[in-house]
Amino acid sequence: MTDPTPEPSPEAEGQNASQIPPQVDQEAIFKAMSGIDVNTIDADIESAFGARLAELDKMLEGLDDLVNKIEGDIQNLDQPKPGSPE
Secondary structure: OOOOOOOOOHHHHHHHHOOOOOOOOHHHHHHHHHOOOHHHHHHHHHHHHHHHHHHHHHHHHHHHHHHHHHHHHHHHHHOOOOOOOO
16 A cells, blocks of 8 residues: 655745744844843943942942951950059
């Protein structure tokens, strides 16, 4: 018995090959649909990240000051007070 499914002819394969959609720029499609530019989003993220790092730097500076104060207080506690028996 023969196979009931016919094999495609070379001409049909050539027609199917031309129907493959071309590569598209997804960023351009996104921009056209939403009006949002990916570069603008990247710049906003960088700006927010920079602002957060600046806040973190201030917090760390305050923490360093606190550590120095506590270390000074500990050193003062370790020293005997004048006029007290040792």
